[in-house]
Amino acid sequence: MLSLNCDRDEGKFPLGPLQIIPTFCRFASYLETFRHDGVNMGICLLWRYVSMLASAFTLMRAKADFVHQFIRNPRKMGSITPSSDALCRTMVDSVAWSGQLRVAELGAGDGVLTRRLLAQMAPDATLDVFEISSALAQKLSALNDERMTVRTCSAEYLNGSYDAIFSGLPLLSLSPELRDAILQAVYHALGPNGVFVQFQYTSLTQPDLSRYFTWERQRVLKNVPPAWVYRCTRHYAP
The missing domain is CATH 3.40.50.150 (Vaccinia Virus protein VP39)
Structure with missing residues (x-):
């Protein structure tokens, strides 16, 4: 976790410009990694949901066929x-x-x-x-x-x-x-x-x-x- 602290006694910022730039670059890299992993996780969850729906639809269709045969000749x-x-x-x-x-x-x-x-x-x-x-x-x-x-x-x-x-x-x-x-x-x-x-x-x-x-x-x-x-x-x- 990135933490930026100010020295209240001296009123000075402890990090110089050359130090702040690499820090923010690393922070941006963390954000990009999080975004990429989040997208992958979302795709996996979506695919799992679609697969579950497909299985449920197949089961419902099979049972519907069985019910249809029952109605025709109980x-x-x-x-x-x-x-x-x-x-x-x-x-x-x-x-x-x-x-x-x-x-x-x-x-x-x-x-x-x-x-x-x-x-x-x-x-x-x-x-x-x-x-x-x-x-x-x-x-x-x-x-x-x-x-x-x-x-x-x-x-x-x-x-x-x-x-x-x-x-x-x-x-x-x-x-x-x-x-x-x-x-x-x-x-x-x-x-x-x-x-x-x-x-x-x-x-x-x-x-x-x-x-x-x-x-x-x-x-x-x-x-x-x-x-x-x-x-x-x-x-x-x-």
């Missing part, structure tokens, strides 16, 4: 909001991710859970995604992962043998005939030690699950609305 979508991180994490943690697994996802929607599954899967694992909405199926295909196959058809056409099957289908919104057909398909497609993970917003479908599976459930409050995650295994042939 019975197929089941919920007006995508699954939360907490719900996806609870579902993924219901499976032991070891070895070359064959995985299926029923009613993938906008791919929130799909991305989690792909991130958890081994390089030699496979994922068959069933999504009846052609618009959402197209977005899922854009994930461009060679381990994934997107099938634009109903989950009742599920066949083969899977180690894990994940479902976000709104079972209660389906007709009893279609609901039973899908659960039968899941039962027959599930391997001997396979796991079927289904989330629901209500427990009213528990009798349907009990016809085919032994299950345990976990409540997820950090979701809109709160949901139940059912971890199901085969117990007997219906």
